[in-house]
Amino acid sequence: PQGEVTRAQFVKMLVEAMGYKKIDSVSFVDMKPYPTSKPHWASVYIETALRNGVIVKAEEGDRFYPDAPISRKDMVMMLFRALKLEPSDGPNPYYDLAEPNDCFTKVYEEYLVRGIPMNGKIIFNPTGVTTRAQAAVIISRMIDYKADPKGFVEKAARDERIANGTATKEDLEIIRQSEIEKAKADPNYIIEPKIRIINTRKDFEVYGEDAEWRFNLNAGYIALENYEDYDKYAPDTQYKVVCTDKDKDLINTGTLLTQPFISYDHVYEVRRDYWKTFGDGIAKNDYFDTYMLFNIKRDEEKAVNGKWTDVPDYVKKGETLNFKLYLKRGNNSREYDIKFKVN
Known part of the structure; x- marks a missing residue:
């Protein structure tokens, strides 16, 4: 779970979670470095992400570096594009990100990535690598958000209030009713x-x-x-x-x-x-x-x-x-x- 996730591995996870139709082509030179060599194992996923706007060729250049660890910044940008979010003009929540960072702010506001609390500040750590466990959490949130954005945000906000001790009576009653319904439906x-x-x-x-x-x-x-x-x-x-x-x-x-x-x-x-x-x-x-x-x-x-x-x-x-x-x-x-x- 603590092993690093490569750029290719994360793209594969994202493409499969989004259910994109696969596109078998090569747009980056390091996907098929020589005419006689086999394409990189993730070339189909990377090309699919590229054609769906998750990866931007103008930003990446001619090479994708599929086997390099994916940074938190790149992971969040792919998430932002996959969900087709709109940039936010809200205040920057991250201490270590310079203004403007409207895309990262939007992901924060939608409770998809909330940063790392540290000494009273929220740290984003854009160059930090992503572990398998972190990638799995992000993909799970992406799937839930895609299915019901409003419901995802409401639940995530409620869970956060409960975790930090600021839950409202309404929060607690919603959770109580959910527990009751589960107990009534499942004898175990x-x-x-x-x-x-x-x-x-x-x-x-x-x-x-x-x-x-x-x-x-x-x-x-x-x-x-x-x-x-x-x-x-x-x-x-x-x-x-x-x-x-x-x-x-x-x-x-x-x-x-x-x-x-x-x-x-x-x-x-x-x-x-x-x-x-x-x-x-x-x-x-x-x-x-x-x-x-x-x-x-x-x-x-x-x-x-x-x-x-x-x-x-x-x-x-x-x-x-x-x-x-x-x-x-x-x-x-x-x-x-x-x-x-x-x-």
Whole structure:
């Protein structure tokens, strides 16, 4: 994926993605350097791109240099021409490109190439080479844009807002509805979980006068904000939450009394890290207005020879606990890493 893509390789990818009718001819001398030699393997693709305006002969000259790595600048110009975009008169978004760069600005505005964030600026890196992975992403975007320009831009803009933390309520609702429709249509589809970490003293203010002692008792909770969507549209989804830190396995257990409220003798441990089903229900915490998957206590306990043994300060302020949320539905399964900071 990190290998460099040559000019010929990228042109082939683009021509095939655009579905152009192939044209078998030679316009560049390095496509067939000698009368008796075979044409370059990509000559048909390069000629096809030339005849469709993706490559401009006046800019290239007599040679195309098919086996040289393709620069980001050349890749974007081919993309611009293939999609028949119109130059933009908008402001230059790139720190390292001189004005005017109306073609590159247009590709930026259409969310096809957004540049590289660096020290608060956006870098284009025009002479940088293109990797196979980058070329594949560009071709995929080109195909999607060609099919539905308006829809592509709307989705790309929404995805970018979500990634940088500026998503609107409308953005989140569109994604939610999409997840629901996928879950309804596919019995193996797993709805993307919306995890919420509750772990600060400020979070616990919802308890009012009880906030302090509750926060001293509990380090916090791992909650599932969109549990109701699982319960209604994918109730057969199974889940389990596991603390994966080997020295914190007591978090994955609960210590129960065989005869509650009588004594702390005859206690036993049960595992908490087993599979459960969302359709069986999760209690809602009205204080936090969410559904709790897992609580983390500051102190723990364990059963030793049928006796209750307290383990105070089992999780310590300042440490970060590692959890995994496992989900499975039908023949599909997914797992998510969760970091829990103890405050």
